[in-house]
Amino acid sequence: MFEPSEKSGGIAYAIREVLVPARKLEKNGIKIIKMNIGDPIAYDFDTPHHIKEALYQAALDGYNGYAPSEGYEELREEIVKREKKRNGMGYDIDDICVTTGVTEALQMFLAAVLNAGDELLVPGPTYPPYNLITSFHGAKPVPYATIEEENWQPDVEDIRKKINRRTKAIIIINPNNPTGALYPPKVIKEILDLAAENNIIVVSDEIYDDIVFEGRHYSTASLAKDMPIITFNGFSKVYLVPGWRVGYAIFNNPNGELDKVKDAFFRIARARLCASSVAQRAMIAALRGSQQHIVEMVNKLRKRRDFAYKRINEINGLSTTKPQGAFYIFPKIETNKWKSDKEFVLDVLENAHVLFVHGSGFCPVYGKNHFRAVILPPLEVIEEAFNRVEEFMKRVIE
Ligand SMILES: Cc1ncc(COP(=O)(O)O)c(C=O)c1O
Known part of the structure; x- marks a missing residue:
């Protein structure tokens, strides 16, 4: 067996690593709501058409x-x-x-x-x-x-x-x-x-x-x-x-x-x-070119942010501040039913079929006891995700 470098040992990317157990569940036919990755294209956002055309044109023009x-x-x-x-x-x-x-x-x-x-x-x-x-x-x-x-x-x-x-x-x-x-x-x-x-x-x-x-x-x-x-x-x-x-x-x-x-x-x-x-x-x-897509994106995200903020704060055992920018929300896990935020995220994945990223993946000190959700999915998907989380929390806490 060949050995990798020692310095490579510390490279572990939390955001993508939670995908491994999620894929396993998907292989068994379980549908997971993915709230883990900061990629708007994975949801209902699309690259503006004129930007796509410019890419194609650049290739035709010989770049x-x-x-x-x-x-x-x-x-x-x-x-x-x-x-x-x-x-x-x-x-x-x-x-x-x-x-x-x-x-x-x-x-x-x-x-x-x-x-x-x-x-x-x-x-x-x-x-x-x-x-x-x-x-x-x-x-x-x-x-x-x-x-x-x-x-x-x-x-x-x-x-x-x-x-x-x-x-x-x-x-x-x-x-x-x-x-x-x-x-x-x-x-x-x-x-x-x-x-x-x-x-x-x-x-x-x-x-x-x-x-x-x-x-x-x-x-x-x-x-x-x-x-x-x-x-x-x-x-x-x-x-x-x-x-x-x-x-x-x-x-x-x-x-x-x-x-x-x-x-x-x-x-x-x-x-x-x-x-x-x-x-x-x-x-x-x-x-x-036109910057109109930015206005549309921000308006859409603001509604999703408002909804996620309200919904998470209604769930027993969770609380969150209101994000003012980007497309994430970073709720706190208010109970100590789980050994760590990673265990919480894996438990939610396993039992509610919703995928988040554990907060300690963003900082072992100031991120712990939190998780990150993206606010990118359409409202009805965010709603379904947090309904599932609420049910799950009720089962565990009560
Ligand atoms: C703060 C921050 N910087 C940089 C990046 C990565 O950006 P890029 O796609 O340009 O590498 C991200 C992606 O999530 C980010 O959140």
């Missing part, structure tokens, strides 16, 4: 070779324009690198900055690859608290306590996966002040920036234009193309403090060749 490593100039120009219009930022196309989704951007960034023993401050709970890839590099993800009673806002005092000389960067995810929290400018500015005092790079993952139900999303970099900030964004969610794998990193580097990290990032970009050529061409059309 079938390798693209530039940093991305097509026209796409980076459109991203610069979006940043100007939406966030008042004055980026240059050389500040932007197009990647194979935000997931590749974060992999490249962490490869570019982390040495063994370094620490990365991550929101607790967080999008899991920030933890996994940090550990892969022999560095340590350090979760900072986000406060459920305050709609999962970051605990700035906790961040202050956890900064030390090994801290390389702090990750902000706004709106957040899995909590759906939207951060007001005040909180973001407090985090930025801490980062400035301690000379830490700020990374802001804004992949859900246009999926906001009330209030407004403030881009982190727009709140401190004079600071070194790296923004990650992408098309998977807002443009309904998660499988096409296009995202980008933007370097706000007004004083040149990010020069060396940026150089490393772009060297890594060249070593992995490029993001998909045709998908990049289609994203030019996505940014230039």
Whole structure:
């Protein structure tokens, strides 16, 4: 038997791993309601037609070779324009690198900055690859608290306590996966002040920036234009193309403090060749064309969010805050009938045939005793799912 690398041992992706027992049940003919994966295309959302056509047209037009490593100039120009219009930022196309989704951007960034023993401050709970890839590099993800009673806002005092000389960067995810929290400018500015005092790079993952139900999303970099900030964004969610794998990193580097990290990032970009050529061409059309689908998506999701929020809070043994953005809800399991949130999720799967993701998969400290549900399915599916969960809870608790 050949041995895999030691560092691969820590890679386990909770969101996809719960699919294994679900598939087993499906093989036995049992229909599972899947509330586990953040892919709108798996539900009743579809990629806008003009974006699909642009992909096909790109292939016909001959964009079938390798693209530039940093991305097509026209796409980076459109991203610069979006940043100007939406966030008042004055980026240059050389500040932007197009990647194979935000997931590749974060992999490249962490490869570019982390040495063994370094620490990365991550929101607790967080999008899991920030933890996994940090550990892969022999560095340590350090979760900072986000406060459920305050709609999962970051605990700035906790961040202050956890900064030390090994801290390389702090990750902000706004709106957040899995909590759906939207951060007001005040909180973001407090985090930025801490980062400035301690000379830490700020990374802001804004992949859900246009999926906001009330209030407004403030881009982190727009709140401190004079600071070194790296923004990650992408098309998977807002443009309904998660499988096409296009995202980008933007370097706000007004004083040149990010020069060396940026150089490393772009060297890594060249070593992995490029993001998909045709998908990049289609994203030019996505940014230039109608944005109407975003309004429709947000309206649909708001109704589903309202319903899920109300319904979950009616169930004995569960409670939840109200998400303000993204497409997740992160309820609390109020009883200790289960040894862990993972056992709860597996029990619900086995006995109610609804699939969630356990909260500890997003953070062993601040995610435990919770689970994540997507609010993407049509209302009647969400209704059926939580009816089943309610029945199940009644059987177990009463
Ligand atoms: C916060 C966050 N960042 C990044 C991603 C992945 O995005 P991409 O499809 O661009 O890799 C996700 C997907 O769920 C996410 O929730």
